[in-house]
Amino acid sequence: MAQEALRDGSEEFQKAANDVKALKDAKAADLLELYKYYKQTRFGPAGPKTGWLPDMGKHESWKSLGDMPWEEAQEKYIQTVKELIEKYGTS
Secondary structure (H helix, E strand, O other): OOOOOOOOOOHHHHHHHHHHHHEOOOOHHHHHHHHHHHHHHHHOOOOOOOOOOOOOOHHHHHHOOOOOOHHHHHHHHHHHHHHHHHHHOEO
16 A cells, blocks of 8 residues: 555644653653554555565554554544653653
8 A cells, every 4th residue: 555645644643643742751652652652643554564674564564553643643643642741850
């Protein structure tokens, strides 16, 4: 499946994407959770894996969302960012 056009998401999504840059010491599993929701929001469902470089499970994580609507992924991304900032704090 070809990737859809790039989507910016809501202002709240853009703010969350900016806020996550200040996240302190988050665990890799938490960042992977954010990654899949971010990609689903911006691009829609994952297509086939391309390239030969290792992706540390990123593609499989994104693909696990299947056909989740981008609006739902956006809400999950925003909520997860809030939870991780509460859990880890920011720098």
